[in-house]
Amino acid sequence: DGVERFALGELNAAAQRCLPYVIRCTPAAASPPGKENLILFGTAANNPLIAELASRKLIAIPAKPQSYAIAGLASPWAPGRRVLMVAGSDPAGALYGAVDFCARFAPAAPGTGPLESTADFILSEGPLVENRGIWTWGYVVYDYRRFIDNMARLKLNMLTVWNDFPPLNIAEIISYARARGIKIILGFHWGWGLILDLSRAADREAIKRSVLEEFEKNYSQLDFDGIYFQTVTEHNDTEAGGKSLAAIVCAMVNNIAGALLERRPGLNIQFGLHATSIRENYTDLSALDPRITIVWENNGAIPFCYTVEPEYTTAPEGYRTFAQTLAYCRKLATFRPGAAFGMVPKGWINIDWSNEFEHHGPFLMGVRHRRYIVERLAQRQPHWDKVNGLWRKNNALAIEFYREMLKLSPKGMIVTALIEDGMFEERVQPSVGLFAETVWNPKRDPDLIQQLGENLAGEANLKL
Helix, strand or coil: CHHHHHHHHHHHHHHHHHCCCCCCCCCHHHCCCCCCCEEEEEECCCCHHHHHHHHCCCCCCCCCCCCEEEEEEECCCCCCCEEEEEEECCHHHHHHHHHHHHHHHCCCCCCCCCCCCCCCEEEEECCCCCEEEEEEEHHHCCEHHHHHHHHHHCCCCEEEEECCCCCCCHHHHHHHHHCCCCEEEEECCCCCCCCCCCCCHHHHHHHHHHHHHHHHHHCCCCCCCEEEEECCCCCCCCEECCEEHHHHHHHHHHHHHHHHHHHCCCCCEEEEEEHHHCHHHHHHHCCCCCCEEEEEECCCCCCCCCCCCCECCCCCCCCCEHHHHHHHHHHHCCCCCCCCEEECCCCCECCCCCCCCCCCCCCCCCECCHHHHHHHHHHHHHHHHHHHHHHHHHHHHHHHHHHHHHHHCCCCEEEEEEECCCCCCCCCCHHHHHHHHHHHCCCCCHHHHHHHHHHHHHHHHHCC
């Protein structure tokens, strides 16, 4: 059930493509291995045949969460027969193993893949970035089921959804996402978009009252996985009222978050912070409550900018080139010892702020007509074609960036790419597959990352 039920369908579809007969699918606990070729799927905890292979030392399953092993070997139960196994360390790992199997092997022509091969192999994988996903306004998710399915097919596990009001159907969206191994982070503003002066105590208290009232009214009864907020930092001014903005927001956020954590202990709070207003005052955030994770935005050049280039000329001086961005992020990743490093990379597609951006009231998220989605994709595909080419050209820089951050962030990373109003539910673009495979494990060969990323995207599109 749950995550593994979805994964079983993905694996079955890939295997069935190669075989002319209907595959018989049975619970391993109730089925002796017999004399047939076998595909084994699940975990050692719920599949006794996988557990037996592990106990015989014929395979090894990684212990790290979200990890998996894929193997092809001679059957220990029937001479001359083969076993193909996809085993996860946990249900999420089983899903990602099925996804990786599809990306690596399903593109092969029938008769040439691992189902027919007699060569033994074992492949073990696990994510290096613990939390990988997408950041988007909720009203530009047009079909939440297909959107979430495609995230799972890219081994993504976190969706940050920003709204003025939580969607009326958010509870069913959260439930659907959980069955795909995806955490839902709900975003709402803490003063963002309002005319306020954070240096004034009265304005800070007004924000606090607003946040606590909003949380109690619209979020406190929901079973979500965390909240994401932004406050008044999306500009280039580094001071307010003679103090650094970093120091002001640090104190304000501690005050508001402390009250929220009293009401909901253990609440996962992510602070979306625009580096353009922080810059070298980042050390003034050292006193930030350690229960709060900073998720950096607008932090310089690739992979933070809206353009996929090694230089971002509209960023403040000193933060425009890839080298400057990397040097700055080395500081941000280490000034709060023990904290995770969070970020929102950009450069794919976003809402049209010039004439289509809209604030909205309560609404149903992700239930638009298919024709609308298809027609809108046709309008936006020329932009996708451009960024797909640029990401292929420049992704080596993103790989270098993530490798460096992983060295400096032993407590993990949160990477949620800004991909909104791009009809992700209708077509997974190659550059998004490339992103997903990059953050899964950026330490691999760049050519392999690109190949598997494009395979992930291609397989997802075949299932739409």
